[in-house]
Amino acid sequence: MTAQRVLWERLNREIIGCQRCPRLVEWREQVARERRRAFADWEYWGKPVPGFGDIEARVLIVGLAPGAHGSNRTGRMFTGDSSGDFLYRALHEAGFASQPTATHSEDGLDLQDIFITAVCRCAPPDNRPLREEILNCQPYMVEELRLLNRLEGIVALGRIAFERVQRILRPDHPLLPFRHGAFYKPADHFPWLLASYHPSRQNTQTGRLTAEMFAGIWQRVRDELG
Ligand code: SF4
Structure with a gap:
């Protein structure tokens, strides 16, 4: 096992x-x-959910928090609920995911050039983590950012993720405005940052985020990666 892999395993255990x-x-x-x-016959994960994906990835996706009956049930990011269905379908169409579905942690899904994390690793009531809970969790994303040594860009799913990434990477600067599709490259040493609406059921079922809009995000990522 490589030294890098050992560090990832240590972080995930923590x-x-x-x-x-x-x-x-x-x-x-x-x-x-x-x-x-x-899901009565499931044994729920019921623990914090570690990051998932390619540890050599050039792109980091940052979500909000595990769904109570999605990741909190399956133990893998965006797996087992409608947000994940929407996300992985789009990632598969863009060539970043080996399959369009994510049903459980042993379903064979593999990501290429993408790593997925979240600002909060435990399912919160009403999908709303408190500020202090996000701050408690922040060191884990800081460490992931440090370990992703090929990172070129970040896709933030939702305003909370978009702002948290900036608080971590450029704490002394005013926040950049959030809107779907907004793209920033604040400085040479800073990964580019692309904002997207979160693929929550609330956003996708109301048409606030359509499959076409979401496909545009991943096309932009492809363009940036070259
Ligand atoms: S810091 Fe809080 S939200 Fe993060 S993993 Fe620990 S208990 Fe869960």
């Missing part, structure tokens, strides 16, 4: 064992115990 946020520890475990009827 994330999975994390209990820093009492409210989220209680909630993720409660959801895992009670389960949704459709």
Whole structure:
């Protein structure tokens, strides 16, 4: 195993064992115990969800937090819910994912040149992590950014991810404005930053984020990577 891989495994073990946020520890475990009827025969993951994807990736995707019955059930980013269905279909069409579906952690899905993380690793009530919970979780993304040594760009899914990435990478600068499709390259040493609406059910079912709009994001990523 390479030294880099060892560092990733150490980080992931630390994330999975994390209990820093009492409210989220209680909630993720409660959801895992009670389960949704459709998943009654599942053994929920019920723990923090580590990053997923290609550790040599040039592009990092940053989401918000695990879905209660998605990643909190399956243990893998964006796996097992409608947000993941929307995301992985688009990534597959753009050539970044080996398959268009993500149903469970052993389904064979493989990502190329993409690594996926989130600002908060535990499922929050109402999909809303508190500011202090996001801050508690921030060191994990900081470490991932350090380990992704081929990184060229970041796709932020939603305003919270878009702002958090900036707070980490350029804390002394005013926040850049968020709008879907906004692209920034603030400085030579800074990865480019592309903003997208989050593929939440609320956004995709209301037409705020369409498949076509989302495909445009991944086409832009392709163009940037050359
Ligand atoms: S949200 Fe992050 S910091 Fe808080 S308990 Fe989960 S993994 Fe730990």
